[in-house]
Amino acid sequence: METGRPFQLLGALLYTAVREPVGYWRDTLDEMYGMLRFCFLPVLLAVGGFTFLIGNLAYGTLTLAGAQSRVGTYFVMADVREIAPFCTGMAVAGVMGTAMCADLGSRRIREELDAMAVLGVSINRTLVLPRVLAVTVMMVTFNFIAILLGISMAVSAGAVAGNTAAGSIFSVFFAIMTPFDLMNAVIKTGVVGLFIGTVCAQKGLNAQGGAQGVGRAVNEAVVQCFVAIWVVNFVINTSMLGLFPEILINR
DSSP: TTTTTHHHHHHHHHHHHHHSSSHHHHHHHHHHHHHHHHHHHHHHHHHHHHHHHHHHHHHHHHTTEEEEEEEEHHHIIIIIIIIHHHHHHHIIIIIIHHHHHHHHHHHHHHHHHHHHTTTTTHIIIIIIIHHHHHHHHHHHHHHHHHHHHHHHHHHHIISSSOOOOOHHHHHHEEEEEEEHHHHHHHHHHHHHHHHHHHHHHHHTTTTSHHHHHHHHHHHHHHHHHHHHHHHHHHHHHHHHHOOOGGGGOOO
């Protein structure tokens, strides 16, 4: 029963979004702007910190092998396929996912949602759908920002801190990078964003037991999102590597 609730909510959201695809885009843009203000810095810190440390470690290791320019190859595998989607998902779930769950849970406890239902206002369409759409779209957007940040960290490790020309790092990076890597990033972050929005909304809508119940719902939501990020990352990466083995070629 508990496992099926997010899927029931997702089905209801898809139905109302497709049946009448107007009236919620302005709220969606407002939610996207809010995500941009609150999540931009956490995403930069999370991705920038990881990629800076890993970039310097990778450059030092490759220097011992005399292959400093290959740091671009490493960052396709480490940043584009792993670090950028993972850190972005963690930051979005920890910042916006918890905020969404807490807001909806507080409205449930204060019986605001019951009052809206009595007035004939669709809760899913008014409060949930714009937030889920915003989280899904902004997850993909933040991921591309994270990829660009990762590239800059690779260049800083190789060209600024090291003595490798930035042009050689870029040439190797774009030689290894394929459209399938970008497709993998879009699909992965889109699925993760949809999961974060749906699960956090479902937990908030079904919160019970006062303020303690809201806190419990937020805790459950963020834990489930963190676990899902690991699972989705592994499943989609494995599937893409199996379907498109050419991305394994080291050019």
